[in-house]
Amino acid sequence: MNAPNLAELATSSQSEVARQMSICNACRYCEGLCAVFPAMELRRVFSGGDTDYLANLCHNCGACYYDCQYAPPHDFKVDVPNAMARLREETYERYAWPAFARPLFQRNGLWVALALAVSVALFLIGFVVASDPASLFAAGTEPGAFYRIMPHNAMVALFGSVFLFGLFAIFMSLRSFWMASATGPVTLRGLWEATRAAATMRYLDGGGMGCMNESEKPTDRRRLWHHFTFYGFLLCFASTSTGTLFHYGLDWQAPYPWWTPVKVFGVLGGIGIVVGPIGLMMSRKQRDPELRESTTGLGAAFLWMLLLLGVTGLILTGLRHTSAMGLLLAIHLGVVFAFFATMPYGKFMHGFYRFLALVKYAHETGLSHGAEKSGDAAAQRG
Ligand code: SF4
Ligand code: SF4
Incomplete structure (x- = not known):
C-alpha cells in the first residue's frame, strides 16, 4: 500500500480522501462501480488536486459504502461516499471567485x-x-x-x-x-465522453x-x-x-x-x-x-x-x-x-x-488504454 502524499494535502478532508484511496488502491474490490476507482488506480500517491478531482468524479451513489468490508465499525473506517462528499463541498468554496x-x-x-x-x-x-x-x-x-x-x-x-x-x-x-x-x-474525445456520461x-x-x-x-x-x-x-x-x-x-x-x-x-x-x-x-x-x-x-x-x-x-x-x-x-x-x-x-x-472531472477522466483513461497497449501503463501513474 502506498502512503498518501501528505505534504501536498492542504486540508483534513483531502488527507482523509487520500488515506481512504490508499486503502482502496490496495483492495480494488469496487473498481467496476464507477469512474472514481479506475481513476484512483492510475495513481500511487494523491496530491490535493487529485483528491479534489476524485471527489468531484464521485456521484455519491453509495454503492461502495454498502460493498465495503472495511466500512465502520472496522478500524480502517473506510466511508468513501462521505469522505468525497465532505471534500466536494469544500471545493465549491476553495475555487470560488472572487475570494x-x-x-x-x-x-x-x-x-x-x-x-x-x-x-x-x-x-x-x-x-x-x-x-x-x-x-x-x-x-x-x-x-x-x-x-x-x-x-x-x-x-x-x-x-x-x-x-x-x-x-x-x-x-x-x-x-x-x-x-x-x-x-x-x-480534447474533443474527452468532451464527447464527458457529455455522454453527464447527460445520462x-x-x-x-x-x-x-x-x-x-x-x-x-x-x-x-x-x-x-x-x-x-x-x-x-x-x-x-x-x-x-x-x-x-x-x-x-x-x-x-x-x-x-x-x-x-x-x-x-x-x-x-x-x-x-x-x-x-x-x-x-x-x-x-x-x-x-x-x-x-x-x-x-x-x-x-x-x-x-x-x-x-x-x-x-x-x-x-x-x-x-x-x-x-x-x-x-x-x-x-x-x-x-x-x-x-x-x-x-x-x-x-x-x-x-463535468470537468469527467473530461479529465475520459482523457486520462484514453491515455492509459493506449499506454497499456504499448506496455507502458506505468508511465501514466504517479
Ligand atoms: S470501498 Fe472498501 S471494498 Fe471498495 S475498494 Fe475501497 S476498501 Fe475496497
Ligand atoms: S459513492 Fe462515489 S465512489 Fe462510491 S461507488 Fe458511488 S460514485 Fe463511486
Whole structure:
C-alpha cells in the first residue's frame, strides 16, 4: 500500500480522501462501480488536486459504502461516499471567485439569496409605484405588457450584467479547479465522453444496480430527480434564448402565446425545476443517515432558489392575464436576479466541476488504454 502524499494535502478532508484511496488502491474490490476507482488506480500517491478531482468524479451513489468490508465499525473506517462528499463541498468554496465572496455564502447562502430576491422585487415594485402606480395592477397579455413594470433596456442592463458577472465568476472558478486538479489538454474525445456520461448520469447507477438511498436496496429515483432538474434547467435556458431571438430577430415582444417555443420550453422547464428539486429534497430526507451529505447554506440555497424560480415562473404564466401580473412579474424577476447572483457560489457549480472531472477522466483513461497497449501503463501513474 502506498502512503498518501501528505505534504501536498492542504486540508483534513483531502488527507482523509487520500488515506481512504490508499486503502482502496490496495483492495480494488469496487473498481467496476464507477469512474472514481479506475481513476484512483492510475495513481500511487494523491496530491490535493487529485483528491479534489476524485471527489468531484464521485456521484455519491453509495454503492461502495454498502460493498465495503472495511466500512465502520472496522478500524480502517473506510466511508468513501462521505469522505468525497465532505471534500466536494469544500471545493465549491476553495475555487470560488472572487475570494472575498466565499465566507459570505458559506453559511448564509439561502438567506443571502432570499434577501436579494426580496430586495430586487421591492425595488421593482417601488420603481413602478413611483413612476406609474396604475400599471402595477393592470392586467394585460398584449406584446410589451411586461415592460410596463420595467423597460426592456433597463431589464437587459440589470439582468444582463448580473448574468455576465455570474458567467465570468463561473469561468474563473472552473479555471482554478482545472489548473489545480487537471493536467493535459481538453480534447474533443474527452468532451464527447464527458457529455455522454453527464447527460445520462452514468455514474449515479452504482455500477448498474442503481443508487442507494433509503437502504441497501438500489433504486434509480435520485437519477430521475437529477434528470428533471438538469433538463428542466436546460429547457428554461432554451426558453430565455428563444425569447431573446423573438425580441431581436422577429421584433416580437413578451409575453408570448402558449403555443410558441418560448412558452412550451418555459412551462416544461418550469415543471422540471419544480419536480426535480422537490424529489431531490425528499430523497435527501429519506436517505440513510450514513450517506446523507452535510448541506451548508451553499447546497441548500441552490435547490430552494431553483424551486422558487420554477414556482414563480409557472404562477406568472398561469395568472399573467389577471391584475396580479405586475406583482408576480416583480417577484419572479427578483428570484431570477438572486439566482444569477448566487449561481457561482452554490451547488450549481457541482455540475460544472463534475463535468470537468469527467473530461479529465475520459482523457486520462484514453491515455492509459493506449499506454497499456504499448506496455507502458506505468508511465501514466504517479
Ligand atoms: S470501498 Fe472498501 S471494498 Fe471498495 S475498494 Fe475501497 S476498501 Fe475496497
Ligand atoms: S460514485 Fe458511488 S461507488 Fe463511486 S465512489 Fe462515489 S459513492 Fe462510491
